[in-house]
Amino acid sequence: MPLRSPFMQQIQQNMRMRGYSIRTEHTYLYWIRDYIRFHNRQHPMNLSPDHVVQFLSYLANSRDVAINTQKTALNALAFLYNQFLNQPLGDIGFHYAKRQRKIPIVISSVEVQAILKLLPQRDRIIFSLLYGSGLRITECLRLRIKDIEFDSSSIIVHDGKGGKDRKTILSSSLNSPLKTLIQSAIKLQQQDNQRGIGPSLPHMLGKKFPNAYRQPAWMFIFPSTTICQHPVTGKACRHHLHDSVPRKALKKAVTEAGLNTKKINCHTFRHSFATELLRAGRDIRTVQELLGHSDVSTTQIYTHVLGQHFAGTNSPLDNLTI
Helix, strand or coil, X not given: XXXXXXXXXXXXXXXXXXCCCHHHHHHHHHHHHHHHXXXXXXXXXXXXXXXXXXXXXXXXXXXXXCHHHHHHHHHHHHHHHHHHCCCCCCCCCCCCCCCCCCCCCCCCHHHHHHHHHCCCHHHHHHHHHHHHHCCCHHHHHCCEHHHEECCCCEEEECCCHHHCCEEEECCHHHHHHHHHHHHHHHHHHHHHHCCCCCECCCHHHHHHCCXXXXXXXXXXXXXXXXXXXXXXXXXXXXXXXCCHHHHHHHHHHHHHCCCCCCCCCHHHHHHHHHHHHHHCCCCHHHHHHHHCCCCHHHHCHHHHXXXXXXXXXXXHHHHCCC
């Protein structure tokens, strides 16, 4: 059953009606399509919860996917049956394999500084935000001008992991470079506006406020260099920078800094943010809130990096000289 079949289109329309993000939509459609193909393209209505268990077991045993990937696949199928088909799965009796939680890889402030110095200005600001504010790479690239609050030295993260909003800290050392980036983004927006184009907006927002794309507040701080089509409306717009761009810049900087012995990626900077705050004696509940973790047990993994529990919020980026 191809992705663009009438059945898959109906699922897509249902998710959009419920307000699911484009990212979630793509992920769910991928796993639903994979599930249907695994069962020889049979219609899901003709399959039972046992077939769901078979598919999840196949992912674990034959494709050796991570537990979180299994959970994502199950969430997609739960939506398919519980919400779309109105055939609740109930308790399918599937148990994830028990695996020891891995200690996150972190880098020292000296290593962070060495990497930042080798990055181009825009990418340096991106990774400074990851380390200085504990952002995920997608959260950083989705930042709009309205999300930065210079007066309170804070950043508003909208629709983070799990669909949650949160507020985190902003290093004062980023005020000037961020304002310069914002001015450049506004100038680009004004040029786009002359062609009737603007930043991509959530579909319902753009429908309710058709001129919102002209307001600087909605412009991305890290805009893409190219114009694309909105995935819902099909209209020309400018999206945010793709995450492959800073990832490539990071890989090059890590190599030049001679830090190839560590597996350093974008998330390493978020891990290092949390570790540095705990090392400085910040309260673990505060760190939990800044990271946007639902459960403090998730945050506690960083205490194992330090080897002991710390109690106790300035940004760790303020300790660097760039």
